[in-house]
Amino acid sequence: xxxxxxxxxxxxxxxxxxxxxxxxxxxxxxxxxxxxxxxxxxxxxxxxxxxxxxxxxxxxxxxxxxxxxxxxxxxxxxxxxxxxxxxxxxxxxxxxxxxxxxxxxxxxxxxxxxxxxxxxxxxxxxxxxxxxxxxxxxxxxxxxxxxxxxxxxxxxxxxxxxxxxxxxxxxxxxxxxxxxxxxxxxxxxxxxxxxxxxxxxxxxxxxxxxxxxxxxxxxxxxxxxxxxxxxxxxxxxxxxxxxxxxxxxxxxxxxxxxxxxxxxxxxxxxxxxxxxxxxxxxxxxxxxxxxxxxxxxxxxxxxxxxxxxxxxxxxxxxxxxxxxxxxxxxxxxxxxxxxxxxxxxxxxxxxxxxxxxxxxxxxxxxxxxxxxxxxxxxxxxxxxxxxxxxxxxxxxxxxxxxxxxxxxxxxxxxxxxxxx
Amino acid sequence: xxxxxxxxxxxxxxxxxxxxxxxxxxxxxxxxxxxxxxxxxxxxxxxxxxxxxxxxxxxxxxxxxxxxxxxxxxxxxxxxxxxxxxxxxxxxxxxxxxxxxxxxxxxxxxxxxxxxxxxxxxxxxxxxxxxxxxxxxxxxxxxxxxxxxxxxxxxxxxxxxxxxxxxxxxxxxxxxxxxxxxxxxxxxxxxxxxxxxxxxxxxxxxxxxxxxxxxxxxxxxxxxxxxxxxxxxxxxxxxxxxxxxxxxxxxxxxxxxxxxxxxxxxxxxxxxxxxxxxxxxxxxxxxxxxxxxxxxxxxxxxxxxxxxxxxxxxxxxxxxxxxxxxxxxxxxxxxxxxxxxxxxxxxxxxxxxxxxxxxxx
Numbered sequence: 001x002x003x004x005x006x007x008x009x010x011x012x013x014x015x016x017x018x019x020x021x022x023x024x025x026x027x028x029x030x031x032x033x034x035x036x037x038x039x040x041x042x043x044x045x046x047x048x049x050x051x052x053x054x055x056x057x058x059x060x061x062x063x064x065x066x067x068x069x070x071x072x073x074x075x076x077x078x079x080x081x082x083x084x085x086x087x088x089x090x091x092x093x094x095x096x097x098x099x100x101x102x103x104x105x106x107x108x109x110x111x112x113x114x115x116x117x118x119x120x121x122x123x124x125x126x127x128x129x130x131x132x133x134x135x136x137x138x139x140x141x142x143x144x145x146x147x148x149x150x151x152x153x154x155x156x157x158x159x160x161x162x163x164x165x166x167x168x169x170x171x172x173x174x175x176x177x178x179x180x181x182x183x184x185x186x187x188x189x190x191x192x193x194x195x196x197x198x199x200x201x202x203x204x205x206x207x208x209x210x211x212x213x214x215x216x217x218x219x220x221x222x223x224x225x226x227x228x229x230x231x232x233x234x235x236x237x238x239x240x241x242x243x244x245x246x247x248x249x250x251x252x253x254x255x256x257x258x259x260x261x262x263x264x265x266x267x268x269x270x271x272x273x274x275x276x277x278x279x280x281x282x283x284x285x286x287x288x289x290x291x292x293x294x295x296x297x298x299x300x301x302x303x304x305x306x307x308x309x310x311x312x313x314x315x316x317x318x319x320x321x322x323x324x325x326x327x328x329x330x331x332x333x334x335x336x337x338x339x340x341x342x343x344x345x346x347x348x349x350x351x352x353x354x355x356x357x358x359x360x361x362x363x364x365x366x367x368x369x370x371x372x373x374x375x376x377x378x379x380x381x382x383x384x385x386x387x388x389x390x391x392x393x394x395x396x397x398x399x400x401x402x403x404x405x406x407x408x409x410x411x412x413x414x415x416x417x418x419x420x
Numbered sequence: 421x422x423x424x425x426x427x428x429x430x431x432x433x434x435x436x437x438x439x440x441x442x443x444x445x446x447x448x449x450x451x452x453x454x455x456x457x458x459x460x461x462x463x464x465x466x467x468x469x470x471x472x473x474x475x476x477x478x479x480x481x482x483x484x485x486x487x488x489x490x491x492x493x494x495x496x497x498x499x500x501x502x503x504x505x506x507x508x509x510x511x512x513x514x515x516x517x518x519x520x521x522x523x524x525x526x527x528x529x530x531x532x533x534x535x536x537x538x539x540x541x542x543x544x545x546x547x548x549x550x551x552x553x554x555x556x557x558x559x560x561x562x563x564x565x566x567x568x569x570x571x572x573x574x575x576x577x578x579x580x581x582x583x584x585x586x587x588x589x590x591x592x593x594x595x596x597x598x599x600x601x602x603x604x605x606x607x608x609x610x611x612x613x614x615x616x617x618x619x620x621x622x623x624x625x626x627x628x629x630x631x632x633x634x635x636x637x638x639x640x641x642x643x644x645x646x647x648x649x650x651x652x653x654x655x656x657x658x659x660x661x662x663x664x665x666x667x668x669x670x671x672x673x674x675x676x677x678x679x680x681x682x683x684x685x686x687x688x689x690x691x692x693x694x695x696x697x698x699x700x701x702x703x704x705x706x707x708x709x710x711x712x713x714x715x716x717x718x719x720x721x722x723x724x725x726x727x728x729x730x731x732x733x734x735x736x737x738x739x740x741x742x743x744x745x746x747x748x749x750x751x752x753x754x755x756x757x758x759x760x761x762x763x764x765x766x767x768x769x770x771x772x773x774x775x776x777x778x779x780x781x
Binding site: 314316317319321324325326327328331334335 | 475476477496497498499500501502503504506507508510511512513514523524527528571572575581
């Protein structure tokens, strides 16, 4: 009853809500058509590749498809003692199919990753199968066990069983320097081989400090930009943006020229007597180089959001602060600074997220101690061709960024970010 | 109360921004304690610059500014103890009304209870009690304005400066705020220096008005005198409406002169003309010219009505008189209203004392 009373009708007797929807439908379609190309572009170039990356990072279907009968029989195996005749038979028939398709090599490689020594024993088995040395009328288990003593070792059969699930998180564990142990539990790799954790921490550290340096340098510049008279601020703005118009590679290369041991900066230090000629400090191929080059390259991303926020702060606010009795510092700290927080938030988030995934600069000037996780991802993409591991690490990076964004949102509030 | 007639003193103050043009020229201005003085002038006349120099945001290029006998040119703004209301209020957008008002007290290290008391008092002065926790953006323009006034007064400054504080308000609100500020001034007796380009605002609120033009004070006097007895044609033109005749003095006595216009002669009150042959602009307020005057007036002419505009409380009549078609008359709306028709001839008269012969335009 009450809803009937509330419902407002137009003069034609159609409910107002229906009429409104009808009237706005055209606009909605128009708006959707306008964003449709971008939406499509995003789906094709962003959502789809990320989905693909995710499935690749956990995909372990290859071996599942290679040994279908084996895994079916293994379901009844307790995994403690050597498997039964049926499992051996199933494995033999699976293997025979692979030999016909000439895919046994792939199986050996994949199993070898799970447990060392598989490569040679699959090759041995392959020769036996090829020469049709295995008599299918008597116990296949006995004959397979005779091929190599490792086929008699239960650990190798356990390794095969571990590869049964079509999906695995092993790549993610590897990214955190962990792996599935023989009994299926998560184990840490030896301390001297934990390289990924160092890289993650270093990436965070460098991103943090680059953000800090950018903030410390960008804040005064942005303030100057926002307060100088137009003709000077335009010039300064060009100076800030000039690096933007230069190729990233050129900029990084010029830093290499500046920072190398026989470079311009070192020459200058020697000239003014700051360092001796035979003791030139190394400023490249280490963290220093990465810090310097990345800070310079990412500085505009800090300056621009800060500038756009500072531009909106009326100069009369600072004057009001001073006329009310605040010293210039108090007026700055209590009035000006809090109003720039949205810009600081936007700038820091932008720089941090860009820095955490930075690739080309650390690759060129970073050396061994200045490379980041992105360089490791690239290494696996190009050198080891372990794409699923690269995908896993890429997704871990993406998750990390999202987590940071979430924390940031809790602390500062995304509504307080102002990009322009 | 022994009020200091030279509480604020501008002593031969010059100001130039670029070393070529003087924005303020040889300013000599005394402001008495407790006075409400308005600096009135068109934009670019130097009035805001004067205010900024007094507040300490600009330094005089030459000359001194004295506050209560002390030279303040070298004192930074935050130590001058001068309250200021800015053009766009300049309320701190990230602070509540309470925090805005408490700011000048907190930086002075006033104790918490004292702050509460003073903020409360200041808010009740502008009748905004209960708004303490609001943010400035949640207030209407008029409320923000009142908060700004309260904030400028809350720390009991000796002088309060107001830089076109009502410029952003609509007409009705502006008028009511004018009275409100005037009443606050009357009740607490603080010295107010007010800057505006709105002449009616200046006339309503001030004890004295300094009319600025071209970096100089053209006239400094109380509102009535300013309106009735402008000393030069700029002031006459700037304050209120004004009919002008340009001509040449052909005869001059002690309190009367004869001015020759293009095709007739009128009698006027010689203010800034001294001798025969001088060029002059004669200024006459529209309400001082009467239609069909019953008294004997020494200027009587006939003009043709060109336009009649109804304004509610009065009717404006534009006449073609003495060769100029820009002569304006204001006829008050009364029951004995005349029938005014376009293209009719009417008789106009005014006294020569009201027609002030000033410097030529």
